[in-house]
Amino acid sequence: MIDTGKTIFVAQTKNNQEMMRRSLLLASVLYMMSLGVQAQTNDKWAGGGLDVNIIGGKVVKHTAKFRADVPDHSGGFELNYVRQTDGRKDWQQRRRYPLVGFGFAYTNYGMDSIYGKCLSIYPNLQIPVIRAGNFEWTFKAGFGLGYATKRFERFGSWDTLNTAIGSHFNNYSYFATDFRYHVNNNLDIQAGFNFSHMSNAAFRQPNLGINMYGAHIGARYYPVTSRPERISTALTPLKNRWLGQIRLGISGTELSVADGPLYPVYLVSAYASKRYLSKNKAFAGIDYSYHEHIYAFQRNNEINVGNEKANSWKGSIFFGNEFLYGRVGIMLQVGIYYKQAVLAGDPYYEKLGGNFYIIQSETGILKELFASVLLKTHQTQAELVELGIGASF
Numbered sequence: 386m387i388d389t390g391k392t393i394f395v396a397q398t399k400n401n402q403e404m405m406r407r408s409l410l411l412a413s414v415l416y417m418m419s420l421g422v423q424a425q426t427n428d429k430w431a432g433g434g435l436d437v438n439i440i441g442g443k444v445v446k447h448t449a450k451f452r453a454d455v456p457d458h459s460g461g462f463e464l465n466y467v468r469q470t471d472g473r474k475d476w477q478q479r480r481r482y483p484l485v486g487f488g489f490a491y492t493n494y495g496m497d498s499i500y501g502k503c504l505s506i507y508p509n510l511q512i513p514v515i516r517a518g519n520f521e522w523t524f525k526a527g528f529g530l531g532y533a534t535k536r537f538e539r540f541g542s543w544d545t546l547n548t549a550i551g552s553h554f555n556n557y558s559y560f561a562t563d564f565r566y567h568v569n570n571n572l573d574i575q576a577g578f579n580f581s582h583m584s585n586a587a588f589r590q591p592n593l594g595i596n597m598y599g600a601h602i603g604a605r606y607y608p609v610t611s612r613p614e615r616i617s618t619a620l621t622p623l624k625n626r627w628l629g630q631i632r633l634g635i636s637g638t639e640l641s642v643a644d645g646p647l648y649p650v651y652l653v654s655a656y657a658s659k660r661y662l663s664k665n666k667a668f669a670g671i672d673y674s675y676h677e678h679i680y681a682f683q684r685n686n687e688i689n690v691g692n693e694k695a696n697s698w699k700g701s702i703f704f705g706n707e708f709l710y711g712r713v714g715i716m717l718q719v720g721i722y723y724k725q726a727v728l729a730g731d732p733y734y735e736k737l738g739g740n741f742y743i744i745q746s747e748t749g750i751l752k753e754l755f756a757s758v759l760l761k762t763h764q765t766q767a768e769l770v771e772l773g774i775g776a777s778f
Contacts, residue, residue: 431613432469434605436486438462440579442599444494447765451593456495459597463490465509467605472616476711479664482615483710484511488527490559492581492597500550500595501535503583505557510710519567524560526715528739531557531583552589556760556770558582558737561601570612573605586760586767589639594767623663628752630668631655634759634773640678648678652771658707669704672720679726689727700724707740714740716759731763740775753777 439462444455465488470477477483486509494500507529515522533550563577579601584594605611634652639645656670680697683689689696705718718736725732738759746752759771 430609434607436465436605438601438603440601442597444597459495461492471613505531521565523563527559531555552585555583555585570610571607576602584767586770628658628777630777632773632775634771636769651675666707672701674699696727712742736761
């Protein structure tokens with residue numbers, strides 16, 4: 386006779402054991418998956434951190450035209466998301482693993498009734514200068530957009546003392562050097578010096594710009610680690626090739642009166658470049674620019690009647706260097722005029738900005754195609770912002 390109760394008990398026991406084995410297997414799989422997800426998450430966020438800096442400084446009168454009083458001191462703070470490169474791109478290894486970042490800064494110039502405040506955002510790059518153990522000395526440069534809460538205005542707020550800024554939206558440039566100590570893989574402390582410049586490059590008048598120098602102190606926190614595993618490979622040096630390059634640009638500027646018409650400026654640059662050390666390009670060439678506002682000034686004042694166009698262009702020779710970071714190039718240029726327009730100024734100028742490379746090729750006729758944004762200045766006074774497109778052959 387079959388014992389039905391015993392049979393049922395044995396069957397249930399086997400089912401429970403099978404369910405337990407399946408549960409243990411499923412738990413093991415989920416555990417291994419969680420470890421994989423955690424490892425991927427840690428790998429994804431490794432090298433990412435947040436900078437917080439408290440800034441103190443002072444606005445400097447960089448020209449005799451700067452008539453308004455400046456405050457005794459200015460201040461603000463900076464938040465900057467940074468990412469430690471790990472060598473996945475060749476340029477990261479060639480550049481000794483720099484940090485890339487995207488920053489936000491708040492600046493209170495200290496005299497709100499005249500200068501207001503500045504809110505700025507800017508991509509930035511931090512370059513190591515010296516590394517020794519847990520100490521390092523770095524240099525940082527950032528270029529972006531700044532919003533000025535106060536601007537020159539003849540009607541409405543009647544803010545006519547602020548001849549430094551003629552528009553709300555402006556170019557914002559930030560330079561800093563840091564002395565940093567690595568407390569551990571998650572925390573750095575730092576102190577250093579900085580300089581910021583805000584202006585619209587004469588796109589709107591008046592436009593003396595606001596320059597502020599100062600010091601800062603802060604900390605940097607990495608949720609995972611500040612030292613992700615680095616990739617180091619034996620890179621083949623790039624050829625020190627010569628290129629012929631041309632750049633076409635356009636800009637706009639007011640003449641001298643606030644709220645006046647906006648005049649175009651046309652620019653052409655032709656130059657030769659030579660790559661070296663697989664990460665830089667030295668270049669030299671000629672600049673040409675034609676200024677519609679100078680032509681209008683002559684017509685309005687009956688100067689050089691019949692020859693206005695011949696006295697509305699500038700020509701120069703220039704040289705410079707471009708620092709290559711993958712598809713981005715940071716360019717520094719100095720030029721000397723051989724031909725001035727009727728509204729002559731300094732005999733030399735500077736250009737600072739960047740190129741973004743749409744095409745980069747080691748072979749073929751067209752080696753490079755790039756878009757550029759350049760700030761042209763005469764010492765500390767900005768003249769224009771050039772938007773351009775160029776090619777290299």
